[in-house]
Amino acid sequence: MPELLRTLFITTPGTSLHLENDTVRIYHPDKPGRNILPLLRIDHIVVWNGVDISDDLLMRCANDARGVTWLSQNGRLLARVTGAQTGNPVLRLEQARAYDSEHRRLSIARAVVAGKLQNYRQLLLKAARDVDEPRRQRIRDVAAQHGEAIMAAGHATTLTELLGIEGNAARRYFEILPLLTPHAPPTRSRRPPRDAFNCLLSFGYGMLRTAVHGALEQVGLDPYIGYLHGVRSGKPSLALDLMEEFRPLLVDRLVLTMFNRKQITTAHTTTDPADGVQLTDEGRKFFLGQWSEARERTWKHAETGREIPAALLPLVQARFLARHLRGDRPAYTPWVAS
Incomplete structure (x- = not known):
């Protein structure tokens, strides 16, 4: 049975996500401090409109086959990035x-x-x-x-x-x-x-x-x-x-x-x-x-x-x-x- 990893949900507009070594750094101008999470413990990132993701983080997620999903404010699927096609x-x-x-x-x-x-x-x-x-x-x-x-x-x-x-x-x-x-x-x-x-x-x-x-x-x-x-x-x-x-x-x-x-x-x-x-x-x-x-x-x-x-x-x-x-x-x- 695979290890139970976590989905990272980011809902607040104005938030940006960045790659920092093997972690994701979460930044919002109204929330000072260094907020990081290890990528090893995240299997999926879900973000809402108004949240930015750096190119480096997207490329890392794609290389690791870690899904990134964008949703509307009502939870409707807008887009997904999953990396290279791996299907049989x-x-x-x-x-x-x-x-x-x-x-x-x-x-x-x-x-x-x-x-x-x-x-x-x-x-x-x-x-x-x-x-x-x-x-x-x-x-x-x-x-x-x-x-x-x-x-x-x-x-x-x-x-x-x-x-x-x-x-x-x-x-x-x-x-x-x-x-x-x-x-x-x-x-x-x-x-x-x-x-x-x-x-x-x-x-x-x-x-x-x-x-x-x-x-x-x-x-x-x-x-x-x-x-x-x-x-x-x-x-x-x-x-x-x-x-x-x-x-x-x-x-x-x-x-x-x-x-x-x-x-x-x-x-x-x-x-x-x-x-x-x-x-x-x-x-x-x-x-x-x-x-x-x-x-x-x-x-x-x-x-x-x-x-x-x-x-x-x-x-x-x-x-x-x-x-x-x-x-x-x-x-x-x-x-x-x-």
């Missing part, structure tokens, strides 16, 4: 062949949906233990419906049918979330999110997508050739596929916890003129602190029989997918919480 062309050929095979593509897509729905179900069943009886039964009813949806997904004969099953299950899931926290609306709103809860979900999904994208590139898979989400120009479909199984427990659970602990305040979000809700600088820093802590939590991984930190789960699953595509595993097995 034979693996990518198998990835494309699986996409062209209706049977293989549907098989992988079914596994992706089953993993997502099972983790939805796990989240709901655990949450039901902590609420009063009227809410408990309603939550368990939806969890039971998700169990039925998993069975239906396993028998889906077309991607259209599978997407319909997944969409209906997701709708029921979001409709029940207000029973888990009064801050959750009964529908998912995006582009832009219309409330603080959906704002944090979208931001969290953006962080998850960045992590999964990097894991796929590290393994040598093409993030843009997916199975459930297909192939569309400019859309990292495989990253969107693989992150499905992680959404409920790595993002949704974290956001629910923050709201139920009353950690999110009016200082963390703001509403723009178009009634879209965005994180403030304070909100971004708070979320990223919670996200970094959550990435260190270990989860049981049934296939490996080990406890694995959340930060490494995308890499483990990307490797399982690569092994399946090469023919070393008969099927792709999604990660589900046990």
